[in-house]
Amino acid sequence: MFNSNFSRRNFIGLTAGAAGAAALAACGSSGPSDKGGSDSGSKSGSASYWSLSGEPGEPIRQAAIDRFNKANADTKITPTFFQNDAYKQKIKTAIGAGQAPTLIWGWGGGGLKSYVDANQVVDLTDWLGQNAAVKDKILPSSFGAGTVNGKVYALPVETVQPIVLYYNKKVFDKVGVQPPQSYSDILALIPKFNAKGIAPFSLAGQSRWTNMMWLEFMLDRQAGSEVFDNVFAGKAGSWSDPQVLEMLTKVQDLVKGNAFIKGFSSITADSNADQALLYTGKAAMMVHGSWSYGIQKADGGSFVKDGGLGWMNFPPIDGGKGDPSNTVGNPGQYLSISSKASAADQETAKKFFSTTLVDDDEKAGWVKSGGVPVLKNSDSLFTGDDAQFLKDMSTIASGAKTFAQSWDQALSPTAAETLLDNIAKLFQLQVTPQQWVDNMNGVIGK
Amino acid sequence: MTTLAPPAVRVQEPTTAKSGRSGSVVWMAIPALLMFIAFGIIPLLGVIALSFTTWDGIGDIHPSGLTSWTAALKDPGLPHAIWVTFEIMILSWLVQTPISIMIGVFLAATKKYRGFLAVLYFVPLLLSSAAISITYKALLDPNFGLGAGFGVEWLKQDWLGDSTLAMGVLIFVVSWQYIPFHSLIYQGAVRQIPTSMYEASMIDGAGRIRQFFSITLPQIKYTIITSSTLMVVGSLTFFDLIYVLTGGGPGDSTRALALEMYQKGFMANLMGPASCIAVILVLSGVVLAQLLRRLGGRGDESMQEGV
């Protein structure tokens, strides 16, 4: 804002310096990474790596690091895994305090941009130019969310996760109806299911991002992908499109028409209750990420194995502008390198990128977990029970004209928070479509 | 023990406070003071400094005068959050205090099951907010929770999706966790009331209800103050429970100050305005603590202390 930027270092000095004699004794900048195993100097480079804990990702991440450490005796990557929400808080505190790990795991998009704006992450564009072999192994559509201002700051890793419309085939058979081919089919199905006491759609409305998945599809199918592209690009007033109002009205009509299960705002996604509603037949359909397949398979007894679960890309809205092949979701997960890490540590991280993360074991590991890897040529690995699902996800992901990143990841944290807040209010009918548009226009580009 | 300090006899004259003597006790405050300065005051100064800056929590910090304060004070979310905080504070006090006193009185009088009850009452206090939230979210699920479990249709409400119900649920869970603790405090206080007072009033022909209001309540006055202090001050910094239970929702119906600050600072990356909210929180705490001291009839001494 003004030229007199007083740097974070000064702030650190201000707080820690005053902490008294004991604190002053330790002036050398020493971070958590010391403990993490980067006793720099003696070794040729060791990187700390923070990521998410839990199934299915953690064991595969750990295996990759073990492979790398085994193959590179002189270097070492030390992982630490955190639970999702805990990770978000932890990584923000660490980066804010200038204590980031060497390898920063993330979702790309707006979060990544805030790191880039603060010069916290390394520009990988040139490196990828020199290592075209690495770049060529990864799906091109996954690079978008790792790119800021035309430069790549994060390597796409792990899996592509499109969001799809799941349905319970048994329930459809019982009611004697066919899966929807269009939005009007959906509208026609709603009263039929309600009449039988089955909720048309399961929705975990307490976890706001679940409602957001609906808006993402509705906006795309109704108004096309340009509206959000404009929002993303920060063009003022981008939400003020009559198609947006139309879409928002449709969403509120769905709420009013009991399309979503009664009391959906009390259901949380983190307990997987929304998915349980589908596989127990209390709800007929659900919009959810591709990862839900694995959860339903694990928790739903024989539901998935017996062919009870159906899936499809979200159907088109009659008269809507969007390309029906478009999808939304996570085009990948992303790894960045901290610009605060030493040169040797950065080299280690890059070596990790160019070897382990693009090898066949990595690909096989993610396929086995029920995911579609961001690495090309995975289709041949799709075998067994899950082959059809994986193939369909791969087709949706690679066949999409636009693979839009989830809004809350794509936007800046400031805008994403307002977005989620307003989406929740929209589904609560606490704001009108027009108020929603006004509120959201207010944070464009922030 | 009791007889050493009967409630009626409170010597208020601070005549013994001679400056010459107080010198010998000053050092006793030093350890606490140093600890608190190192990990409480210095970070707080940092936050006050941050409230005059613009910072996204990640990049450089830009001093920006009153920009953050203007933004924070203009935000309609702030008065709303203050109102929600106030609402939670009052409602949770109103629910917890009478129930705690009643149960405390009951526990003090029961001989048979007291040990058993006291142990069971203690359990909710030991659960972390993660455990509580997972439990209650599961129980409040309209399809798999309480309603389905008991087969009672009335319990299948949109508990966390309706503004009023969500606030009710929050107050209930807070009470669920803390009423047992306050009951135990009151139990202790009631058992300490001299029996002779009850015997005397019996002779005067007082009924139980009158005894409760004319003996029990006045005698536990200071316990009520202490217990209320814990409740009220505690409710200011309620964060974990709201965060995991309702996330401030539905919409912003349960978004109290501490949560508003967290969402501004750590989720929306607006550390400047978030710091302003933090400063407001601290100031509210000071005012409340003062108020409670005066309510306790200790204003006279507080005045002399100048606090």
Place this chain on the structure above:
Amino acid sequence: MATVTVSGKPAPSRRRSPLGRLLRLNWFGGALGWVWLFIVMIPIYWIIITSFKTQANYFITNTFAPPSDPTLANYKEVIENEIVRYFLNSVMVTVGAIVPAVLISFMAAYAIIRGIGNRFLRYTNSLFLMGLAIPLQAVIIPVYLIIIRLKLYDTLLAIVLPSIAFAIPLSVLVLSNFIRDVPKELFESMRMDGATEWGTLWRLAFPLTRPALVTVTIYNALGIWNGFLLPLVLTQSPDQRTIPLALVFFQGQFGVNTPAIAASVTLTTIPIVLLYAIGRRQLLSGLTAGFGK
């Protein structure tokens, strides 16, 4: 927890029966007590039965039905995940923070009351009062920086030190309110007997303040025991994990392993409840002996 209350005091049981007779017919309070017990027990019952269900069984069986096919797998998983170590870490952090916190708060409270009129102590007290509402979330980044400068990051001490600091304001407030009510004559007579302030502190004020000490000890210990933010931000390696932190690690990337969390909650709560059941008499006699005057 129990350390503060080891000195045995005769419980004032002599009063129980007349008072009991007077209050026994307090059926309203009684009904409330039992109803509330029921309310308290529902979630606890749910946690226990859920801990014996499998993840797949969890949504299929009735919420309150005992598991159709009880399993110990969750307990096995939890124990294999080193819950015992996390439990011990939590114990060390809680005891390590609460004992010094209560002792130095007590000393400070004593000084503030005995030194009324002293300007320095007055300011000190004001400072503590201000601390009552400092939200931990707000100051976490500066605290983090200080801990790193002290080279304490990723140690249990990193959690202990700020926990002590944040326990001080409330402890001082409650304790000083209590010490203030000790009759001045008692201090006077101690002085006549030639006792120093230090001696008076321990021999007179400490026993008289015991109920308040018990209260602040329990209250703060529960806060530290269940603290999440400090362990999350100030530690990193699994070796230093505390219970609340360990619990969230049973939440995966996309969902919660509810039965596993229920099992770890059950497992880690049982020792504390047992400890409380054993030490209850001692603990409560502290409260019972005359909590708030």
